[in-house]
Amino acid sequence: MKERILSRIHRALEPRLKAELPAPLTPTQVSPDEALKLFRERLSGNGGEVVRLAGLEEAKSWLAEFVRAFSGVAIGSTLPDPLKPPLPALPPEEAPLGVSWALGAVAETGSVIVGSAEGRRHQLLPPTHLAFVPQHRVFGTLAEALTELKGQLPSAIALHSGPSKSADIGQVMVRGVHGPGRLIAAIIAWEG
Secondary structure, eight states, rough: OOOHHHHHHHHHHTSSSSOOOOOOOOOOOOOOOHHHHHHHHHHHTTTEEEEESSSSSHHHHHHHHHHGGGGBBOOTTTOOOGGOSSSBBTTTTOOOEEEEEEEHHHHHHEEEEEEEEGGGGHHSSSEEEEEEEEEEESSSSHHHHHHTTTTOSSSSSSEESSSOEEEETTTTOOSSSSSOOOOEEEESOOOO
């Protein structure tokens, strides 16, 4: 019975044209300087902020000044110790600031790539999200990023392309509806 049903299905499908698979993606290469410039333009255009930090010492100085406006922090699990803010640790639902270590960034969309190993709650619940992005991992395209990060990717990634915003109700733009109302990408010339 089973064979008869399957053979009828097979005969019915024979005359159909076989769909061809698309060609593999070939990343478009842009220079690191071009990628950084485009990333800054795109993320800023989406309402995000970009800070460039020359190295670990500059990052620590900038971070100490930046966190003065916050009472506590939710820290991603892969954030390197030298970049952990000197603030009390709070649960993500209570923290005014969430800090992540990004896998990279995509220039074409102005997106920060954060892995699931970092933890999603501290990326989405605090009103401000600071993501440190290693400078050598600012990629021109998403295809390039996925190709370069192959083998290092966790089970899921999040692409943050600016602060959360929505104009669903009354066509009035509101920030921070489905996530942080402020996103800062700190591009750091340090590999962590």
